[in-house]
Structure formats: C-alpha cells, structure tokens
Amino acid sequence: MSEPMSNENKGAIAQFLAAPPDSVGKTLFVAISVCLVASMIVSTAAVSLRPTQEANKLRDKQVNILQVAGLYDPASDVTEAFAAFEPQVLDLESGEFTDAFDAATFDDLAAADDPELSRALEDDPASIGRQARFRTVYLLRDDAGELDKVILPLHGYGLWSTLYGFIAIEENGNDIFGLQFYSHAETPGLGAEVDNPRWKQQWNGKRLHDDAGTLQITVSKSAPAAGADFHVDGLAGATLTTRGVDNLVKFWMGEEGYALFLDKLQAGEF
Template sequence: MANNDTIKKTVIVALSLCIVCSVVVSTAAVMLKPMQVANKALDFKRNILLAAGLMEEGKSVDELFKQVNTRLVDLNTGKFTDAVNVDTYDQRKASKDPKQSEKLSADTDIAKIGSRENIAKVYLVEKDGQLDKVILPIKGYGLWSTLYGFIALEADLNTVVGLGFYEHAETPGLGGEVDNPKWKALWVGKEVYDNGDVALDVIKGQAPAGDAHKVDGISGATLTSRGVGNLVQFWMGENGYASFLTHLKNGEA
C-alpha cells in the first residue's frame, strides 16, 4: 500500500490548494470590482448630499443627486471650463500629475497637499432657476493623514451649510471626531469671509459665543483641528475657490 504521507505528496497537495484558493480569490476580486466601484461612486454622491443637507429619508441617493449639477472649474481663472470630460475627470489623479497641477510653495501650502490640481469639480444646486447651494471638494493634512471632504455654502456663497469628510485616517476618538455629528453641526451657519478675507477657522478650545467665523477645536486633537482650519482657509482662499466664488456671485463664471 502506497504511503500518502510523503513530503512530495504533502507539497503537491499544499501547492494545489494554494493555486485553487488564489484562483477563487482572483475571480471573486474581478467579479466584485464593478460592484465596489459602483458603491464607491454612490458613497461619494451621498457625502456630497450630506454636506449640503440634501439627504432625505426614503429617497435613494441617485434620485436625490439628480438635483445636483456637476461642473468643472479652472482654478487659475476662477471660471467654468469644458477642457476635460466632467464624467471621466479624476481630480485626485490630476493633483498628482505635474501636467495637470501646480506645485505649491511652502508658504502657500498651508493645507500640506504638495500640489493643487488646475481643474476642480464643483457641485451646484438650483431651485427655480436660481443658485441655491454650491458644494466644493476640500482636502488637507491632519495629524496622520490627508482628509478628503466637502464644504457646502448657501446661495450667498459665504454662509456654511455643512462640512464633512469621507476619507481620512485620523485617530479614532480624537482626530477621528471630525466625523462626530455634533462637531460637524458647529459649522452650520458660520461665515467664510469677513470683508473679503477668509475668516473661517478652527481654534483651540471653545469659540466665543456668537462668533460667526470660529469653530470649536476638537478636544485632544490639536493638530487635526489645526489641519482642518488650514485646509478650509486654503481652499476658500485665493489659491482655491475664492476667485471662482467671486465670479459666480457676479454672474461672470
């Protein structure tokens, strides 16, 4: 009777099992990828709607997103552009491409992003033919990671509707509190500009009562709080959306 416990047979069985498992895993990954991509796109839309306060119970994300008009803005001119396809344009990828981005100086790069894409996607909501809200992508470095999110403004292009992040790796319970609904609620109604200058900021400790431009810092997360304040000031400033918002307000975008 043949001995089935030889080293050769053991290796063959183990190798065969590894091959079978790798084929199963690879096949599953390929088959599930379209679903993963679709879910990621759906979550992206959901976060845009959340920032703008447009989520409604009982309605699908795709249904609600029909009221959002996606446009492209040339951040160097502050005006709308059709230079690239809005449906296929990858803003994050563009920010890493020297041909599609601008390297920032140390003094300018308060958000610590290294380079800024030349073209950004913006999201407009209209009611009765008039601008109702604008949602702008924002990003910047916190303590451990780059935070990616959105800030939404009212039609006056100054009053904050909401702010939220959909991706980051900040410390849970500390910097991760940027996801806390109570902290995000502090942004609602704040004003970005004061006499044309970016005044919106996150301060250490509690903001003075009635201050329209300051948001409470997150307890125990000074660097994350500072990072959020810096990224908001960068993207709302002259190297971000300030020129676009001015053109949009004056009907010149």
Template sequence: MSKSNDTMGKTLGVVIGLCLVCSLVVSGAAVSLKPLQKLNKERDTQRYVLEAAGLLDQANGDVPATFERYIDARVVEYDTGDFLPQIDPRSYDLAMVARDPASSAKPVNDVASIGRRAHYGVVYLVNNEAGELDTVILPVHGYGLWSTMYAFLALAPDMNTIKSLVYYDQGETPGLGAEVVNPRWKAQWAGKKLFDETGELAISVVKGGAPAGDIHGVDGLSGATLTSNGVNNSLEYWLGEEGFAAFIDKIRQGELNNG
C-alpha cells in the same frame, strides 16, 4: 530515492496548480466586482453631497434620483475658475489624476499637506425647486493628526456664508479628532462667515473655544489640536489662490454661464 523525488514533484505541481487557480479566481472576482465598487463609491459621494446640501432626508432613500434632480456636478480649472464642460465629472477620477505628474503639480504652499494638486477639480451646484442656485459645494481635504481628512464645504451663493462642513472620510482618533463627524460640532458651522470685511479669510477652529457671537470662529476639538489645525489648514489652502479662490470670484461676479 526516485519515488521520493516523484512524490515531491507531484506535491509541488499540485501546490503550483492550486496557486494558479486561486490567482485566477481572485483576479476574476476583482475584475467582476470593480463596476460594483465604482457604483458604490459614486453612491457614497452622492449621499454625502446631499447631506452637505441639506437634502439627504428629502431623498427618502432614493439618493441617485434626488442627486440628479438637484445637483449639477461640474469640473472646474483651479487656476482660472472656469468650467470645463468637455470633461465628464462622473468619470473624472480626481485621486488618480492628482497622482499623475502630467495632470497635477506640487503646491507652492502646501499648508494642508496634500502632496500634489490636480489642475482640475469637481464642484457641485445645488439648485432649488425653481432651478435657481441655492448652494455651492466645494470638496476640501488636508492632513490631520493621523490621516488625510476629506470633506464637503457647502456655501450660500454669496460664497461667504457657510451652510455645512461634512467630513466623509477620515482616520482620526475616536473620541478626539474623529469628533469632526459629531453632529453637535458640525452644527456650529452653519451661518459662519468665511471672510472678514476686507476680504481676508477669517474662518477658524479656535483652540479652547470660539468667543460668543464670533461669526468666524468654531470651537476647537477638545484634546485634538492637530486635527483642528488640519481643518484650518485645509480651508486655508482650498479657499486660497491654489484652490477655489478664482472660482469663488467667478461666482461672485455672476459668471456661472461660461460652459
């Protein structure tokens, strides 16, 4: 009986030892890989920003250098539209900040189902070869059918003319809602206008297709009404008072040099 207990004790000891060793290996790998994961995430963001700006082909594989040359990332306060130069956009983790009640709040009108909105966001100012503002890129996100969909909305300096809408993270149904990444659908956004003559938000993904010549309409995604609604809701929220409305007004008034 004692021999049996000794054997069981040794077996348990070996199992526990192996578990501890495996835990240490996994933890060590996670810690050592974290900087690489952070770098890869940063590179992905840069690549999609360049795509939204129409500069990805120009990068010729050197995304970081092209991003550094043309893109000025800035942290902005949503409520005031002011730049916050004291915050480094490279180290500002928007997702983490939005989860912290001390640095975020629940939206008053959460039409995009984002849950919480951070007090500050990151915008991307794209300069041309002469150093003049050419494009402003706003991050937008909202819930579709199955997932929160993340995109970059690129606007001309008039803050009304759309240059592109690039979805870079979504989990919608392949062949249906996931068509938000289809180049043919994405191409429809170029040249559309956000606001009508009265200043009201008028851009819309239209179920059944936008009328010919409609400067505010983009064809809906066939068989994906909820995803299309999610796109509309995302734009409604982030271009509204709780989103980038104050920042858009600042740019229109020529107040870019406030930080």
C-alpha cells in the same frame, strides 16, 4: 501517438507518489497548489466585483454630497435625489468652468498625479503634495433655476491620514452651510470626532470672509479676534487633527484654491 513516458520521469513521479504525506515535496506541492487556487479565486472575485465596488463608491460620494447640502433622505432614491445637482469642472486658475473634461467622469484625485493637470506645491499647508488644476464642483439650484448652494471638494492631512470631504457654500460665496469628511483614518474618539454630528453642525452659518474680504474662518480652541461668526471649536484632545482641518479649509478657500471662483459667486456670475 504520444511518446511513452521515460523511465526517468516514471521514477520521479513514482517517488513523489510513494513519499509520505508529510514529506517536504508533498507539503510544498500542496502549499503551492492552494496558493495558486486561492489567487485565482481572489482575482476572479476582484474582477467580477469591480462594477459593484465602483457603483457603491459612486453612491457613497452622492450620499455625502446630499448630506452636506442638507438634502439626504434615507427613504429616497439616491440617484434620483442627486440628479438635482449640476456637476461642473472648475479651472482653479481662472475661476471659470471648462468643457475640456466630462464632469460626470473627471477624476480630481487622479488629475493631481498627472503633471499636465496638476502642479507641485511649494507652500503646502494642507500637506497634499500636488494640487490638481481642475476640480469637479456641484451646483444646486432652486425651483426657479437660481443658484442655491455650491458643493466644493477639499482634502488635506490631519494627524494620521488625509481627510477627504466636501464643504457647502451658500449662493453668496461666503456663508457656509456645512462641512463633512467622507474618508479619513483619524484616531477614534479624538480626531475621528470630525464625524460627530454636533461638531459638524457648528459649520452651519459660519462665514469665510469678513466685510473687508479677508479670509477669517478658523478652527481652533479659542475664538479668533474676528469673532464667533468665523470660528469653529477645535476637537478636544486632537490638536493636530484640528490644525490639519484648519489648514486644509484655509488652503482650499484661499488664493491657491477656490478664491477666484468664490469671488465670482459673490459677484453673482453663476
């Protein structure tokens, strides 16, 4: 049998119940109770919605890869269409694929925070701090099984944010099919014009390297000496975003990024 409530406790509870509704004690009690209930609801919703959020995140990534490869059809099933791609984890230091990781689950961005899988950058034009030594790339083959395009992830800092995107390279390792960003926080109407279809269309048919093998692709207001084949017009009124895109593309297409892999593509090794 439980012990009877002490007179002291009876007095405290009675005083609380007898207090007016707008008393400090009751106000604090209601506020704390509402906070606790709300936090429980939010936590429960976050846990229950996580699988849906992850599924939406994966679908968005697949849509962006399909779009940059020119294969996206809103009327088609995204998962079925994406099955045409062959994901591979690329070792940037060797330019070769590795089977040390599962390409379906490897998290490139998380790897950049792992000291064993990444390196700190001294020369960091893309302003990313650390670079993962491994990246997931996506191969697209034609009906005959021959390589058609390669989709490479890239990212770098613009004016206000890090821009995350993909670039599609033709099988020759030099011609660009397309580029687009799927996440950024650049200024609407200015830097955010990286999402403008007319601006993105400029990338189609541009080249990375000249005949001598020198990286020439440039995003700027004026064409470089190398010529129009290597030039994408900068964004009007968004000088720093333009510079950021120029820096990140040159970084990832250069020696610190996919250069070895692109060399192997040009040699027909894949």
